[in-house]
Amino acid sequence: MIHSRAPIICLLILTFALEAYGQKFPVSEAILEQYTKASFPMLRELYSIPNDAFYLEDIEKNVQWCESSFSKRGFKTSRIETKRAPLLLAERDYGKKKTVLVYLQLDGQPVDSTRWFQEHPFKPALKRKGDNGLWEEIPWESIQNYEDDWRIFVRAASDAKGPVGMFLTAMDIAEKEGIEPNYNLKIIMDFEEEMGSPNLPEAVKKNKDLLKADMLIIFDGPRHITNRPTLTFGARGIATIQLTTYGPLVAQHSGHFGNYAPNPALRLSKLLASMKDDEGRVTIPGFYDGVSISSEVEKILKAVPDNEAQIKDRLQIAETDQVGSYYQEAIQYPSLNIRGMQSAWIDEEVRTIIPAWARAEIDIRLVKETDPERLISLVKNHIQDQGYLVLDSVPRKGQRLTNSKIATFQHEISYQSFRTDFDSDVGLWLRRALKKTFGEEPIMIRMSGGSIPISPFVTTLDIPAVTVPTVNRDNNQHSPNENIRLGNYRDGIKTMVAILNEKL
């Protein structure tokens, strides 16, 4: 008797185990491949729309493209108007109890086409690495026989139109292969992310009910450098400073006035040099106050399989800055970075003048423990301590004639940092989906160095957020020759299908 009931019990146990474990990846690799290839014309179309948020006319084209693409896929779209570019909300109500808010970003960093090795930054170029180690362009049509290491080069390839293409393709698979999420979907699309999403906080406040959800997932950013499946539980915030110093009212001939009229580039250099030491540590007292790494946190940070020798080799740097003693530690601290600097002209445009002004663009990455206003004040006070009259506008003649050192200091706090617990509902759910799909626990990042404008959601809507990064880390994000690795594009689709399929 006992023997005869054994198979049934085993079957019951197995069924129960499968149920508890959740659904395995619901489509075959062949089907995934087929949908991936079928999506390339859509992706190319999306990439070809210029998306520098400075140009609202171009942004409108992106908004319309999204309206059309999400409507086609059964979403109800509505614009959330702001002072500038709108946000776009796409809702799909499956009649479930819970709702997941998904954040996508459509705009890209500005382009300088002279630095791109292709016809145009907004014309997608398919490239493979030649025998000489250089990227060579191949006909777009070859993409139907793509290899994982081939890439598409175009502005926003990875940051972040790539994930938009992945998500739309995952929706197609779900629709046609009979996968239904057990939660409702709200997709919020941002068209001013690279500008720091200046209008997002107010829009979220004004539309709390419309955006109401149980959790937020963000499809943005690169996977861990090992390119293994990754989840990111926090991100640094960002504030920016524009600092301008002054020389003669208008540029002067450097012969006639060299040794006489003060040089604003020297002034600026001295100010910037006074802010950090040779190892890249901010020397302004109090800048790192409040941040401490417990032994528990240290364990989590050290579990990330960073290969720092490889990073250094790729960046071709002999030594790193010494804010932390390893990469994950460095990211837990606020940063102060000169992201741009200019005074007069260089190279073939150079002229022999004493410039009238010099300007530095600075970004400060924020962490949860630091008050942005406090950091900004520290920097501002430091400049005053160097003998400067610090103004928030261009100095007037009277000010210029009575103060030998004047700086214009303008700042903006774009958004704060956020950090979600590893064992939150959203965290556990996503870890499950990825583990089942890729057969291993994802790499878990406590804090991403980069910033995403998530704090309005986290604070105003009071929901936890986790980022699901998909793209290759060496994508030249924010730089010329941005790209996406096609293997990552397909894996991204796979990841999103897994999340749509995973019971919440």
Added chain:
Amino acid sequence: MIHSRAPIICLLILTFALEAYGQKFPVSEAILEQYTKASFPMLRELYSIPNDAFYLEDIEKNVQWCESSFSKRGFKTSRIETKRAPLLLAERDYGKKKTVLVYLQLDGQPVDSTRWFQEHPFKPALKRKGDNGLWEEIPWESIQNYEDDWRIFVRAASDAKGPVGMFLTAMDIAEKEGIEPNYNLKIIMDFEEEMGSPNLPEAVKKNKDLLKADMLIIFDGPRHITNRPTLTFGARGIATIQLTTYGPLVAQHSGHFGNYAPNPALRLSKLLASMKDDEGRVTIPGFYDGVSISSEVEKILKAVPDNEAQIKDRLQIAETDQVGSYYQEAIQYPSLNIRGMQSAWIDEEVRTIIPAWARAEIDIRLVKETDPERLISLVKNHIQDQGYLVLDSVPRKGQRLTNSKIATFQHEISYQSFRTDFDSDVGLWLRRALKKTFGEEPIMIRMSGGSIPISPFVTTLDIPAVTVPTVNRDNNQHSPNENIRLGNYRDGIKTMVAILNEKL
């Protein structure tokens, strides 16, 4: 008897005195005015030819214009070919014993049309100061009723097509009003001056006989700031340095790598800051060695009626650099000036990256006492002393991976300084011509701060040189909105007629 011969003796004395004194200004103010006005169409035509020496096609148009304009006025022209733009020589042999070489410059500094307040930097704009103190454009035709304080705004207005126009007009007056110099003329025209006349030294060496002359006069540069007639007996030389520092191989996202990848703009700032003190004095030991101001020289320098309060007011600076304790003293020393600086982008083009490199363009103004090679070495050694591997080209991967601080240092010594005695033949002759014409001794400048590529003539041809400046000092030379004051244009013609008329 005695009485009766007195008138004759007086007449003889008077005649002798007049002879000794030389010829007074040979034409009336009305005639001068008439020729000045008649010259404006020619001047406008000359100004309208783009003349950035970077564009050889444009330069060729300037060369042809000069060939035609000088041929028309009885000169024999010939091109002196170089590796790049030619020099043009225009000779007029009056069958006299002595020959005066005249140096003219035709090319202009590069233009950034976005910073000019007119249709185009190469389209001459006639402007007068409005009641609001701003320059307002008026129809070109109004120039026939010009007032002295009106100006023409155009690239090379003052530096140095203005003097070319003056000289051609002075030649017209000489020709038609019967003035013949008692010396032969050789006019040498330079079309690459703003590039540092890289091909001039060799061309002078190769054409020593062709250029043979007794003295050199240079029609270039602005008068003393009082706008009184001025002669300049020397000029600083110039050498340039381009300095580049490195961060990650390609620009990196400042979030992902802020606190980790070294920032090249910080590196550059620290280097530049280490070269000079807050008062603009070079802190590299030995930089000012060899320069000393004797009490006799000090007397000459202090005789120049500089109004430093006015200079400061115009430049809108509270304090000047402290290399010298007054303007003329400052100019006797070599200078080290940051003439341009850039890393990544600013303003609307800013992006949140750690830049891949930062670059400073430096010019060093040379004086007679300083060996340019020595100064360059001092700066280079200083950078090495800050822990840098200093290269003359872009670093290779192996170098980048083994040296945390790398700088690319490229330099060029354009030309040396020169200085002529106040009591040389050429000096006395020009002082005479100006004194008689303007009724006062000209202001005599020992050294001009700016550089002119005269050392090849002075050293290779072994002739003394004096500069005759004519244009207004506030001409925005080398900057956007360059201009010439029309009163200075007419006075410049007058000066040149006086020199053509003055017996050598």
